[in-house]
């Protein structure tokens with residue numbers, strides 16, 4: 569499906585284009601943003617190459633990656649990015665990033681909500697998974713607010729800065745999406761940080 573445009577209450581999700589390099593660098597060029605992500609802070613040249621790859625993937629058929637820009641409706645600024653990568657069977661992997669000056673305003677929750685509506689609705693997904701590092705409580709909180717369930721701790725799952733990092737794995741199934749639920753409890757660091765994947 570291309571192009572995709574999704575409306576949220578305060579943001580639009582749209583396809584990236586060639587002119588988005590500086591706006592994306594304002595997000596992922598910030599080391600504070602990438603410090604708990606699975607990639608290093610890119611240079612502008614590296615980010616240009618990443619953007620070009622995503623532009624290609626967006627037009628590929630079948631399309632297996634929906635990597636969309638989140639545009640703040642009030643200002644027209646690109647303030648975040650969200651990715652849903654598809655896998656068999658009817659599964660997706662979710663990731664999101666918000667520009668640092670917009671943290672704490674509910675944007676990640678809103679952006680992910682719009683993408684999940686699209687994933688479970690238009691794409692008919694059954695399972696969406698997402699992961700975050702143990703020392704990323706705001707991302708874990710976003711997942712819990714969305715209704716994701718903790719599945720386990722993936723040991724040495726990513727590499728950054730020359731060392732391996734664990735990930736906390738979460739998932740959400742289609743029948744669980746948009747179900748009424750009690751207010752999400754705050755992330756209990758002990759619960760997720762102590763669990764490990766058996767094996």
Ligand SMILES: CC(C)(COP(=O)(O)OP(=O)(O)OC[C@H]1O[C@@H](n2cnc3c(N)ncnc32)[C@H](O)[C@@H]1OP(=O)(O)O)[C@@H](O)C(=O)NCCC(=O)NCCS
Pocket residue numbers: 600601602604605663664665666667670671672673674675676677678699700701704705706707709710755
């Ligand atoms: C993680 C990230 C996407 C969150 O974006 P955001 O727009 O600030 O998220 P929201 O405002 O929707 O929700 C954040 C929640 O975390 C909570 N939070 C923030 N810091 C926290 C902390 N140190 N401990 C616990 N909760 C925290 C906020 O209070 C909020 O919860 P609330 O609505 O119950 O108050 C953003 O910080 C970011 O882009 N980080 C860098 C990239 C990243 O880590 N992406 C996720 C990859 S897994």
